[in-house]
Amino acid sequence: MAMDTKGLKRTRVGVITRRQFIKTSLAGAAAVGAGGLVFPRYGAAEQKTLKILQWVHFVPGYDKWFNETYVKEWGAKHDTNVIVDNIGLAGLNARAAAEVSAQKGHDLFMFLWPKPDYEEQVIDHKEIYDECIKDHGKPIDLAIKSTFNPKTKKYYGFSDSFVPDPVNYRKDLWDAVGIYPDTWDDVRAGGAKIKQQFNVPVGIGLASEIDTNMAMRAIMYSYGSSVQDEEGNVVLNSKETLEAVKFVKALYDECMTDEVFTWDASSNNRFMISGKGSLVLNAISVTRTAEKTDPEMSKKIWLAKACKGPVRRMGLEHVMDVYCIWKFAENIDGAKQFLVDYIKNFRSGFLASEYYNFPCFAGTVPDLKQLVANDPKADPPDKYKVLEDVLDWATNVGYPGYANAAIDEVFSTWIISTMFARAAVGKMTPQEAIGAADKKVQAIFEKWRAKGMA
Secondary structure (H helix, E strand, O other): OOOOOOOOEEEEEEOOOHHHHHHHOHHHHHHHOOOOOOOHHHHOOOOEEEEEEEEOOOOHHHHHHHHHHHHHHHHHHOOEEEEEEEEOHHHHHHHHHHHHHHOOOOOEEEEOOOOHHHHHHEOOOHHHHHHHHHHHOOOOHHHHHOOEEOOOOEEOOEEEEEEOOOEEEEHHHHHHHOOOOOEHHHHHHHHHHHHHHHOOOEOOOOOOOHHHHHHHHHHHHHOOOOOEOOOOOEOOOOHHHHHHHHHHHHHHHHHOOHHHHHOOOOHHHHHHHOOOOOEEEOOOHHHHHHHHHOHHHHHHEEEEOOOEOOOOEOEEOOEEEEEEOEOOOOOHHHHHHHHHHHHHOHHHHHHHOOOOOEEOOHHHOOOHHHHHHOOOOOOOOOHHHHHOOHHHOEEOOOOOOOOOHHHHHHHHOOHHHHHHHHHHHOOOOHHHHHHHHHHHHHHHHHHHHHOOOO
């Protein structure tokens, strides 16, 4: 079938000769890795093509670095015509489904959350992890739990990075009511006071979109609730989930507006930078965008760790970068080589993303704590220091278990977001909303267990 290319922004990197490249970019060649090929089959003399699909990054400077600098240098070193297609976050699932249906598309496909449901369509990425471990040590647990299926022992993806999801808040408004948003009870109390005094609401999505998915799970986890337990058993219908749903209803009633029911992936940024909001859960694209477009507002927006609930302080990653190599890819060895080389150069990517993409191999950015503690673009310079211990309070989709195929279907069909929204708006009681969600979740888990994938 013909695939729709609508929404794709294509960068044809192309190839320059080795002689031209050596003359103009010796430093770049060193940066992308001057050692021998990890996958020798990729060393054939003929020119090759590598097709990569990436999202449109929320920090534009990252795409500029990746598409116009790093990929160009890598392509020259490996005599490869690299084609990078960038697509908006909302189009990723449909594009992936089209490629699987056609059994044709990109060699390297980047998702922003784990995709274990495509396990049978992708290669085992263990070899890539093994090569990276040789140079950089073990990856963080968050990466493994987001790309490994303990039932089948297969790595259905490879994660280079994750994006922290701290609290973004208006320091001037929260200072005015004398509350720091450290706990979820603080957010409720302070958010209500700010809404009453300044008519500025909290903005935490209650819609069928990724930010809502992450935020609601962060609240659940902090309340001791989860979709599954460590062994993969469904445990959604619990008193802990009931307390979490009751809390979100109260948070909506006291602190938010109906706008949260039409939230999308760019709402957090618009909400805070426009001055309409007092607090959101979001990656640092809010503050980075404000630094460039509204420096005065940027000074007012500060960061805090994921909020503590009655049981624990826990948040999710804002997005989890997961690269997949399709079994039907035309350049599997090239895609593997690209990922191994990219990890060697990850520090440059971290800097280009302005600290948005955090490493899954900690050794690739050994000075991370020093960088986030003193950033020349931030006001104050230590604004991002709050992220230095992010691994102490960030976890994976599927916590406390792995991100399996059933978890992905629950995630992708917005069951948890819908559960919270129905209760918040009064369409169902909290217990009714949980019961309806639990019924769907149980059926999904039964389906994937029958396939041996959950």
